Amino acid sequence: MPYTTEEGGRLNNFAAEPKMYQADAPDEKQQVNYLVLGTLGAVLVGSLVFVAFSVSA
Numbered sequence: 001m002p003y004t005t006e007e008g009g010r011l012n013n014f015a016a017e018p019k020m021y022q023a024d025a026p027d028e029k030q031q032v033n034y035l036v037l038g039t040l041g042a043v044l045v046g047s048l049v050f051v052a053f054s055v056s057a
Contacts, residue, residue: 004012026034 004014006012
């Protein structure tokens with residue numbers, strides 16, 4: 001575990017950094033899934049806003 005010593009003999013511990021890696025671009029199936037989930041989320045939010053305005057009127 002990496003650490004340094006400060007003035008007065010106190011230890012300063014640092015967490016071990018995780019290894020970095022390059023993320024892969026989403027494939028065709030993942031892109032379709034993102035589009036479907038985004039559309040469903042937008043419909044859900046729109047319907048909730050519609051219900052809120054309908055009830056408050």
